[in-house]
Amino acid sequence: MSNHSLTRLINIALRGTTLGSKFLLIFFLAKFLEPKQLGLYGLLTVTIGYALYLLGFDFYTFTTREIIKLKRHEWGGLLKDQGALSLVLYVIVLPLLTVIFIEGLLPWSVAGWFFALLVLEHLTQELSRLLIAISEQLLASIMLFLRSGIWAVIVTGLMFFRADTRDLNVVLGGWTLGSFTALLLAIYRFKQLNISGWHKKIDWRWIGTGLKVAIPLLVATLALRGLLTIDRYWFADLVNLEVLGAYVLFMGISNALLSFLDAGVFAFIYPALISAHHNKDAAGFRLKLRALLWQTVILSISFAIFTLLVIDPLLVWLNKPLYLANENLFSWTLLITMLSALGMIPHYALYAQGLDRPIIHSHITSLLIFVPTTWLLSLYWPLQAVPAGLCVAFLFILLWKSLAFIRLTPAQYR
Structure with missing residues (x-):
């Protein structure tokens, strides 16, 4: 079996295990939580999923196409520019999202989890996309396994054996820990890649060009x-x-x-x-x-x-x-x-x-x-x-x- 075939097989196995874990989690949540709590979990996950687009602005649609065309020594400048854009978006979007809780769309009891998970999911998602774009699919799959797989297995096991853990806060705590671990792994890998070009000044004009491409896609x-x-x-x-x-x-x-x-x-x-x-x-x-x-x-x-x-x-x-x-x-x-x-x-x-x-x-x-x-x-x-x-x-x-x-x-x- 060639290295490519083996990598693809491991990748599919990891993603399959992640899927199995998600499957397991949703069933055990349905088994151990009240339908009302499962409904709240559903609202929370889709709201985080939607808010991710406001933080990322779908800028990856531009970055992905650009990074494929560039040599490794040019990646640093591109990543620095995307980081600068993200920082601006954090300052604008995060305070605006408190409206969700002020208007009572979600209860204040989950606000802390909401913002922690939103930031962690955004960072890990963007880094995963970059890894896929530079043909590091296997590592992106390992990150996904940490973000969505292994913590779900652990939480499911806890809920199965200990009745006192059958609570939405335990689920959200497991999710936070999984995403944080995935983030640390991605940072470690990007440091290993020895990407250069970080000294470049932030190119706001390039960011503007990217936004012209990304914003219509974001609206869509x-x-x-x-x-x-x-x-x-x-x-x-x-x-x-x-x-x-x-x-x-x-x-x-x-x-x-x-x-x-x-x-x-x-x-x-x-x-x-x-x-x-x-x-x-x-x-x-x-x-x-x-x-x-x-x-x-x-x-x-x-x-x-x-x-x-x-x-x-x-x-x-x-x-x-x-x-x-x-x-x-x-x-x-x-x-x-x-x-x-x-x-x-x-x-x-x-x-x-x-x-x-x-x-x-x-x-x-x-x-x-x-x-x-x-x-x-x-x-x-x-x-x-x-x-x-x-x-x-x-x-x-x-x-x-x-x-x-x-x-x-x-x-x-x-």
Whole structure:
């Protein structure tokens, strides 16, 4: 077996273990916490996920494309510039986020955890993206395992054996410790790389150029992530925090598909797509795109079959009548994630070519479609309105990006 194949195998194993740990955590949280607490955990995680974009400004979309083109001795200046931008954003965004607690969207009891986790997740996420861009996928996977895997196993074990640890604060403490360990590992690795170019003055003009590229993509991402943040709050408003716990559980299971695709397929193929397009290698681009299509489709179908077979016995094991009573929500959440996964095929094909405009337009329009669709459905089917609205939005994104790819991609790259 070649070194590349072994690295990929270890990478997939690490990501698979991380996914398994996340799976384990969401089930044990559903088993040991009240549905209301699971609902709150769901709100907290999506709010942190959304706020991450405000701290990062999606600037990595510019940095990733740039760092691939540069030699190692030039990386330091680029990283210094991104660090300067992050510092400015921290000063502006963090105080603004207190509005979430002032307005009562989240309780003050989780404010400390929210800000600690937000900063740690942002730093580790940005460093992971840089590692992927410089072909250090294995280390990025180890970081992900520390951020999302090992602490979940430890917390699950604690909750299983000790009833006094079955509390949301224990979960959030484990998450904080895992993210902090991942951050230390990333810092250690970047010091080892002996990157030079740090002496360069901060290039605000380059940052400005990057923002011109990143901000339209950020608006698109905020619209897309807005779908998967508003949905939790809207669902809780239409039904209640207890049934939101069931929705969070089913979304947690379904989202494992996207995590697995991200780890085993997207992280490997999209840098190669960018590189093939940059080198005007049409045959290489087509080959990678075909691999992206088939691997995504086969993994999505396999995942759907497996989860539909195991969901019923798992819910019986949880022994919580609320989850069984709302089992029909699972088919909806599975459909949402499958449509989202398929939409990533034309997404990466467009992104690799620098064709950002259709991505931006589709994401913004999808939010504009989701809101009235969900509102209309909520008048008749309050329980299904939010997931059905998401299905309509993600189907729209898939169709828009596919048509844009066919229309805008030169024939030799299709």
